[in-house]
Amino acid sequence: MRQVFNAFPWVLPQEHELVQKLYFRYGRLRKLSKNAILKCGGECNKLFYLKKGLCMYMVNYDREKPRVLALIPPGRAMGDLTCLSGEIVNVTTVAKRESEILVLPPDILKTHMRSSVELMDAVLKTTIAKQESHIEGMIANFTLTPEDRLKTLFKSMICSSGIEPEGMVRLPLKLSHEELGMVVSTTRVTVSRIISKWIEADLIKKDGRSFVINCVLFTGLYDWHNK
Numbered sequence: 166m167r168q169v170f171n172a173f174p175w176v177l178p179q180e181h182e183l184v185q186k187l188y189f190r191y192g193r194l195r196k197l198s199k200n201a202i203l204k205c206g207g208e209c210n211k212l213f214y215l216k217k218g219l220c221m222y223m224v225n226y227d228r229e230k231p232r233v234l235a236l237i238p239p240g241r242a243m244g245d246l247t248c249l250s251g252e253i254v255n256v257t258t259v260a261k262r263e264s265e266i267l268v269l270p271p272d273i274l275k276t277h278m279r280s281s282v283e284l285m286d287a288v289l290k291t292t293i294a295k296q297e298s299h300i301e302g303m304i305a306n307f308t309l310t311p312e313d314r315l316k317t318l319f320k321s322m323i324c325s326s327g328i329e330p331e332g333m334v335r336l337p338l339k340l341s342h343e344e345l346g347m348v349v350s351t352t353r354v355t356v357s358r359i360i361s362k363w364i365e366a367d368l369i370k371k372d373g374r375s376f377v378i379n380c381v382l383f384t385g386l387y388d389w390h391n392k
Contacts, residue, residue, distance in 0.1 A: 166317050166324070166388040170297035174305050175233070175318055175348055176325040176338075178294045179240040180214070181287035187277055188214035188242065192267025197260040206255035209247040210271045215239050218264025219338065223347075226257035233348040234299060238326070238338060245292050248274065261344070306350040312359050313386065314349035319376075320383050330383055336376045 172178055180188075192214055197203070203220065204211050213220075220237040234256060237243060243258050248271040260266075278285040305317050323330050326337040342360070343353040363369040363382065370377040 166320050166383075166386055167301055167390060168304050168308070168387070169389070170301055171390075172294045172297035172301060173321040173325045174298060174301035176236045176238065176321050177241045177298055178291060178325070180242050181291055183281075183284045183287050184242060184291065185214070185240070187274065187284070188267045188269050191273050192269045195266050195268050197264045197266060199260065199263050201260045201264075202257060203260060203266070204244060204256075204258040206253075206257055209244075209251065209253045211244045212248055212269040212271050212274060213243040213258070214267040214269065215241055215243065216265040216267060218260060218266075219262040220264060220266075221259050221261050223257045223259055224255070226259065231347060232350060233344070235295070235302070236322075236338065236340075236348065242291075244271075245274075245288065246295070249288070249292060302348075311349060311351045311355050314351070315345065315356065315359055316382060316386050318345065318349055319378055320386060323378070323380075330380045332380060333370075334378050334380055335372070336378060339374050 167173065194216075197218070203213055206226075215237055217239055220241075220243060222234040222237065222243075223231055224234050225231045237258075247254055274288070278288055305314050309317060319336060320330055322336055322338050323334055328334055328337065340348070341353075342356040346353045346356045349356075360369060360376075364371070368379045368382040370379075
């Protein structure tokens with residue numbers, strides 16, 4: 166699943182408790198409708214924390230073949246890299262479900278980082294881990310077959326939620342076949358074909374809009390942490 170770094174591919178790591186407390190103390194609550202854009206490529210100095218829902222970092226969002234750079238479940242902050250570096254990046258941050266976020270003025274984060282080495286360390290470590298997650302996702306898309314990319318994504322969803330990949334496990338995130346394809350850089354048709362194959366082999370079950378995974382599916386999936 167992980168080939169170079171420590172972070173899980175595609176699914177961003179959770180924020181440190183100190184960072185979460187800062188957002189809950191100073192953040193302003195904002196509710197978002199499905200597909201609302203939080204931040205377009207080229208904008209900087211916007212910080213958000215996802216309380217509820219699901220967001221995604223997307224590339225080529227307004228062009229042909231949009232792709233998902235990262236999945237952002239609740240408990241994650243967005244915009245921290247551009248806030249810290251002062252540089253802009255060409256990524257679109259989208260609320261893919263109805264969501265609730267906390268909006269934080271960047272100066273508050275920077276001021277508290279200057280006065281707390283522990284907070285600074287927590288922010289920097291998580292920000293680096295997020296970049297590792299992006300790179301791990303790209304490495305997977307470059308080197309793995311579509312079937313192994315989808316296995317890797319499912320295991321990443323499970324492990325990043327703190328769930329042990331053992332027995333039968335319900336995927337913590339509900340994504341459509343099209344969205345899954347945008348993450349693992351393939352088509353909706355290919356995703357549907359792979360999932361149908363796994364259903365026939367009793368490796369996956371559908372329960373409404375959720376998938377329940379038989380973790381035998383992950384047998385033989387490479388992870389350098391488990392060599």
